[in-house]
Amino acid sequence: MSPLYIARSREIAARLLDSEMMIMSARDSTLFNLNELGTMIWQAADGATSLEEIVAQKICVEYDVEPAEALEDAETFVRELAEHGILLLSDQPIGAGENSGSKQ
Amino acid sequence: MSSPTLTSIHELTIDIGGIPIIVRTDSAEFARMLEDRYGGFATADAQYAVVELEVELIAPGNVSDAEDVSVRLESGRWVMERGDFRAEWDQQCNRGWVRQSANPYAIDGVLRILHSLILARAGGFLVHAASAVRNGRAFVFAGVSGTGKTTLARLAPPDVILLTDEISYLRPGGQGIGNREQGIGNSPSLQPPAPSPQPLAPAFEAFGTPFAGELARIGQKARAPLATLFLLKQGPENRIEPLSEAEAARELLRHVLFFACDEELVGMIFQTVCDFVRRVPVRRLVFTPDARVWELIA
Numbered sequence: 001m002s003p004l005y006i007a008r009s010r011e012i013a014a015r016l017l018d019s020e021m022m023i024m025s026a027r028d029s030t031l032f033n034l035n036e037l038g039t040m041i042w043q044a045a046d047g048a049t050s051l052e053e054i055v056a057q058k059i060c061v062e063y064d065v066e067p068a069e070a071l072e073d074a075e076t077f078v079r080e081l082a083e084h085g086i087l088l089l090s091d092q093p094i095g096a097g098e099n100s101g102s103k104q
Numbered sequence: 105m106s107s108p109t110l111t112s113i114h115e116l117t118i119d120i121g122g123i124p125i126i127v128r129t130d131s132a133e134f135a136r137m138l139e140d141r142y143g144g145f146a147t148a149d150a151q152y153a154v155v156e157l158e159v160e161l162i163a164p165g166n167v168s169d170a171e172d173v174s175v176r177l178e179s180g181r182w183v184m185e186r187g188d189f190r191a192e193w194d195q196q197c198n199r200g201w202v203r204q205s206a207n208p209y210a211i212d213g214v215l216r217i218l219h220s221l222i223l224a225r226a227g228g229f230l231v232h233a234a235s236a237v238r239n240g241r242a243f244v245f246a247g248v249s250g251t252g253k254t255t256l257a258r259l260a261p262p263d264v265i266l267l268t269d270e271i272s273y274l275r276p277g278g279q280g281i282g283n284r285e286q287g288i289g290n291s292p293s294l295q296p297p298a299p300s301p302q303p304l305a306p307a308f309e310a311f312g313t314p315f316a317g318e319l320a321r322i323g324q325k326a327r328a329p330l331a332t333l334f335l336l337k338q339g340p341e342n343r344i345e346p347l348s349e350a351e352a353a354r355e356l357l358r359h360v361l362f363f364a365c366d367e368e369l370v371g372m373i374f375q376t377v378c379d380f381v382r383r384v385p386v387r388r389l390v391f392t393p394d395a396r397v398w399e400l401i402a
Contacts, residue, residue, distance in 0.1 A: 011367060015378040020350040024371070026370045029370055
């Protein structure tokens with residue numbers, strides 16, 4: 001399986017309030033809330049780190065989960081965000097010019 | 105050869121939230137209508153304006169095919185359309201043009217949109233909420249129609265100054281108001297306040313608006329430091345509940361009035377609301393329609 005790279009879209013505004021990431025799509029003003037785990041993935045979505053590395057280095061360190069199961073859940077999650085246009089997915093690292101400069 | 109004609113221009117300044125907008129029309133009747141509608145918010149001798157609007161009156165009927173409000177940026181100009189008006193605003197020269205029939209509702213719609221655009225860049229916003237001043241501090245009551253904004257305004261004791269029962273006007277405190285040198289002037293963008301020995305500016309201020317709801321009574325032209333924003337919920341008793349910042353931001357965003365399809369400004373409004381909930385207390389006000397609710401608000 002090829003690695004999956006994730007980067008935050010530039011067409012969003014995002015803020016961490018309490019421990020919850022709030023994201024607004026600037027395109028259609030839809031508001032999304034991420035829980036702590038989702039926030040962890042979102043914050044690590046720099047375009048350069050693969051999802052597998054994020055899961056291994058962040059999620060499996062913080063939570064007592066099976067790496068394979070965590071990766072599957074994380075993949076479902078990032079694909080859902082990508083469908084809403086707030087996250088970019090690629091099998092190649094995503095350059096800084098393509099991802100978001102959103103405030104967090 | 106045609107006969108010589110004389111057209112007189114009537115000019116009125118409508119000052120809401122410390123942001124004066126000049127409205128020019130060749131109809132004395134329309135100018136009088138605006139004076140009546142905007143009461144203390146209208147003045148004939150303003151020193152300057154943030155926007156100058158020329159109103160062209162046409163026969164009653166649909167001006168635009170737009171069914172809903174449409175606000176978009178086209179070639180550097182804001183284009184605002186609704187069935188009963190079409191307006192443009194050129195930010196570079198701060199001039200605008202409105203085509204509408206001689207009714208006050210269309211110009212009212214244009215003013216709401218203009219203020220929402222100007223406020224977005226100034227770190228403020230319009231919110232679907234009643235607001236009032238008590239003991240020198242402002243309180244805002246936000247909620248969708250039917251949650252009790254007008255009821256609360258109606259139940260207000262005599263010492264309360266009603267700012268609006270429908271659309272509240274919130275701006276960061278300490279910004280220049282009605283004065284070119286202080287930053288509003290010809291440009292809606294605001295400058296950071298200069299260091300001074302003045303008392304600390306309030307985080308936000310609430311201003312009265314003439315945008316009336318069911319009370320059909322315009323608010324008072326007044327302003328006060330914002331003490332608390334309440335999110336309304338009717339219930340069996342009166343009580344105030346805390347809210348997390350995330351809950352407050354999520355719910356407040358639903359009540360913010362913003363009409364433009366513009367990614368940059370939508371992002372600004374989002375950041376403003378997130379800043380707002382960190383700087384201003386936001387609480388849930390559960391209330392029963394009874395004047396005693398005002399005992400909690402002081």
